[in-house]
Amino acid sequence: EVLLVESGGxxxxxxxxxxxxxxxxxxxxxxxxMHWVRQVPGRGLEWVSGISWSGSNIxxxxxxxxxxxxxxDNAKNSLFLQxxxxxxxxxxxxxxxxxxxxxxxxxxxxxxxWGQGTLVNVSP
Amino acid sequence: EIxxxxxxxxxxxxxxxxxxxxxxxSQSVSxxxxxxxxxxxxxxxxxxxxxxxxxxxxxxxxxxxGSGTEFTLTISSxxxxxxxxxxxxxxxxxxxxxxxxxxxxx
Numbered sequence: 001e002v003l004l005v006e007s008g009g010x011x012x013x014x015x016x017x018x019x020x021x022x023x024x025x026x027x028x029x030x031x032x033x034m035h036w037v038r039q040v041p042g043r044g045l046e047w048v049s050g051i052s053w054s055g056s057n058i059x060x061x062x063x064x065x066x067x068x069x070x071x072x073d074n075a076k077n078s079l080f081l082q083x084x085x086x087x088x089x090x091x092x093x094x095x096x097x098x099x100x101x102x103x104x105x106x107x108x109x110x111x112x113x114w115g116q117g118t119l120v121n122v123s124p
Numbered sequence: 125e126i127x128x129x130x131x132x133x134x135x136x137x138x139x140x141x142x143x144x145x146x147x148x149x150s151q152s153v154s155x156x157x158x159x160x161x162x163x164x165x166x167x168x169x170x171x172x173x174x175x176x177x178x179x180x181x182x183x184x185x186x187x188x189x190g191s192g193t194e195f196t197l198t199i200s201s202x203x204x205x206x207x208x209x210x211x212x213x214x215x216x217x218x219x220x221x222x223x224x225x226x227x228x229x230x
Binding site for chain 2: 046047059107114115
């Protein structure tokens, strides 16, 4: 069974940093691209960032570009999101999500398994 | 950015009835369209991709159709476990989601 477990969320002041982690199991982690998707509680979904199986291809939503860095450690079946210069509008539940394919291109980003999310709350 | 618009925002349906949900893209996305189901307190689950291909584990009561800019998710004969929020997502050019349709019990 595919299992994705996020951690690292919490309460943080604007301008500070957080590092989110996602521990993956139940599938061959290095065979798939991985993503972060966020959801403001009670609101819709927004793709944040994605990384190809090898880490060679990375992309970010315009709303976070320049402030976040996505990375992965295939040896440890783990995905990370380093979030810097946090803003109140970054407050959301952050999901780790698995793609259907190894590569990540502008076309074809799809999420077939999701974790339960980790909550990030940015407030003074 | 491709903007996805879902309608209606909410839908009240009696068990056993059919629900029809709509999703419109601001420009053509071919058939690069997925649907997700999200229940309270849970993560979204992929139901449909390629506009009409059901994901593993989902009943044939769920069907998707459309191409280009207009898409439909139909849930025939609603069951209690189908009441949830449904999101469409285009993956033709960087992913974007619709605002969701909440299917409620009438």
